[in-house]
Amino acid sequence: MVINGEKNKYKMDNVSGSLRLQTPILNVPQNIKVVSAELMADQQVFDLVDGITRNVSGATRVGHWDNQYAQIRMRGSKIPAFRNGMNIEASWGPTKEDAAMIDRIEFVKGPAGFMLAAGEPGGSYNVVTKKPTGQTRQSASLSMGSFSTYRAALDFDGKLSKDAKWLYRLNVALQDNDYYTKYNYSKRFMIAPVLKYLLDDKTSVTLEYTYQTSTYLGNGNYQFSGRKLLDEGIKNNFFYRDPAMEPSTLKDHSAYVYLDHQINDKWKAHxxxxxxxxxxxxxxxxxxxxxxxxxxxxxxxxxxxxxxENTFGQVSLSGEEYTGGIRHRILGGIDMGTKKFWGDFRTLKNDVRLAGGALFNVYNPQYGIPFDSLPTLDRTRSVRQRAANSSYITVTNYFSAYIQDELAFFNDMLRITLGGRYTRAIVTARQAAADKDDAVFTPRAGFSFSADKNTSVYGLYDQSFVPVTGLDSSLRPFDPLKGNNIEFGVKREWLKGRVTTTFAAYRIKRVGDKVNMNIKDSRGVDVFEQLGETTTKGHGTGHYRPGVARL
Structure with missing residues (x-):
């Protein structure tokens, strides 16, 4: 048994290696908030959707697919999801990570060219998974709660060889729970083994695999009314699906290979x-x-x-050098990836009724759709084959190169950040006319000034873009959505780091949002158009103390 005491155990002074930055969070010219595994455990958080946003000001969850997907909005847009520094954003998701596999979650507000330029200007979040620590530790937890929630989780961390060259980490979680909506439920299982080999004191190779699966009843987190929002005649547990419907299943596999090498005491490669x-x-x-x-x-x-099906690759080099009295923190690298998506969302029956032909009523919901009235789900062909006749098939390939230099002056009191990223993205759709090849350069510039050891003032200008799939009403492919962010803020630590505050004011401009015109063309296909410029403005103060985060 090990008993220890930790001071400010929820506070993270630095970002993870997957964000590539070498500067402490207080001095980075960006608003970054980190939610640690210790905080999630103490708050009894079970997955990324369950309660994470309470710890980050301005972040809200918006998904109606809470059973399986994570959708988080920040600064006016749905923000992309990263896992270990790679953009895994999918059409509806991605699959929400179980808390048992998470070491920390890093919320980056605003564009972050040091991660990837192809993303929403509102920001992003990066899930860092648990890795071997070299210490021998095992833990087990059992949880029970409201809505018939039952959960078990295991975490094993240790050495596989006496010379400590082989390390391992294994996390397993099993959960069964109902929902506040009537008849809705979810059953989930996750396993995440990680194996690390230390070639020498400078080089290591890590292999990581994660499997998540869930069975759930489906999209039941809606309330419908023809009268008004929050119609008092509709009960809080309103469920507009039916328990007679077949449950849905989701299976998610991911595998990583990491190579880390310490070139010398100043430079490292990943x-x-x-x-x-x-x-x-x-x-x-x-x-x-x-x-x-x-x-x-x-x-x-x-x-x-x-x-x-997604494949990604990254190579980065970071280090520190001096020219006279100026300190340089240099970061460079390349990112590449391919994302493929297939979907079959065909309507099988237009008017589903209860026994006797009765309609469903939102004020007096009755259930029990006759089994023989629902059409058979034909899956004799794979979804990849079925998607070939729909618009739900896309392939996105991208390649980008990035370089950044943080210059420090006056004994590290003033820091100037200059960077730029070149990205080429090729989007291929079912219609050949919808193919799009975009090459974009996105600059980044920022400053951070330390008024004292606990206070910094920063400013930032950064850009981002998002490839947009499909055709407009004139059958022309859409231009990429482009965004830029101008931001100024003040960060401060109080009471010896027990409380941190950030005041930020920002303006985000987006050009090229795709909107549904709520009409159909001669082919019966929804018509979309691109908007001109839209602007999001905001300011606020976020403060953080152990276990509590508020606006």
Whole structure:
């Protein structure tokens, strides 16, 4: 038994290696918040969706697929998801990570060219998974809670060889729970083995595999009304699907290989490759209309099958040099990847009714759709084959190169950051006319000034872009969505680091948002157009103390 005491155990002074930055968070010219595994454990957080956003000001979850996907918004847009420094954002997701596999989550507000330029200007979050520490530790936890929640988790960390060259980490979690919405439920399982080999005191190779699977009833987190928002006549546990429907299943595989090498006492190199493969077999029920007078709802029944396959590669080099009295922290690297997505979301039945032909009523919901009234889900062909006849098939390839230099003056009181990234993204869709090849250069400039050892003032200008799939009403491919952020802020630590505060004011401009015009063309396909410039402005103060985060 080990008993120890920790001072400010929730506070993180530096970002993880996957964010590549060498400067302490207080001195980085960006608003970055870190949620640690210790904080998640003390708050009894079970996955990325469950309660994470309470710890980050301005971050909200918006997904109706909470059973399996994580969708988080910040500064006016849905922010992309990174895992160990790689952008794993998918069409609806990605799959939410179980807390048992998470070492920390880093929320980066605003564009972050040092990570990747292809992303929303509102920011991003980076999930850092648990790795071997070289210490021998084992833990087990059992949890029970409301909505019939039962959970067990194991964490094993230690050495596989006497010379401590082989290290391992194994995390396993199993969870079964219902939801506040009637009849909804989720069953999840996760296993994440990691193996690390130390070639010598400067070089290591790490292999990591994660498998997550879930079974759930589906998209039931909606309330529909023909009268008004938050209609008092609808109960809080309202569920508009039906327990007669088949459950959906999601299976998610990911594998990483990391290579780390300490070149000398000033320079280090890092390389990693990753492969992701996920598949969902499911169905969904949606409302086609709601009668405002009676509350009768007409519902239609659809397939909900999808698959994805992603491959990524990164190489980075970072180090520190001096020219006279100026200190340089240099970062450079390349990122490349391929993302493939297939989906089959065909409507199978337009008017689903209860026994006797009755309509579903939102004020007096009754359940029990006759089994023989639901069409058979035909999966004799794979979703990849079925998607070939729909618009839900895309392939995105990208390559980017980045370099940044942080120059420090006056004994590290003033820091100037200059960087730039070149990115080429090629989006291939089912329609040949929708293919798009974009090459974009995105600059980054910032400063950070230390008024004292606990206070820094910063400013930042950064850009980002997002490849946009599809065609407009004139059958022309969409231009990429471009965004830029201008931000100024003040960071301060109080009471010997027990409390940290950040005040920030920002303006984000986005050009090229794709919007649904709510009309269809002659082919019956939804018509989309791109907007001109939109602006998001904000300011606020976020303060943090152990276990508590507020606006």
């Amino acid at each position: 390389a990693q490759v990753a492969y992701f493969n996920f598949a969902m077999e499911g169905n969904s029920m949606w409302a086609s209309s709601v009668d405002s007078a009676t509350g009768n709802m007409r519902r239609y029944y659809s397939l909900g099958d999808e698959a994805g």
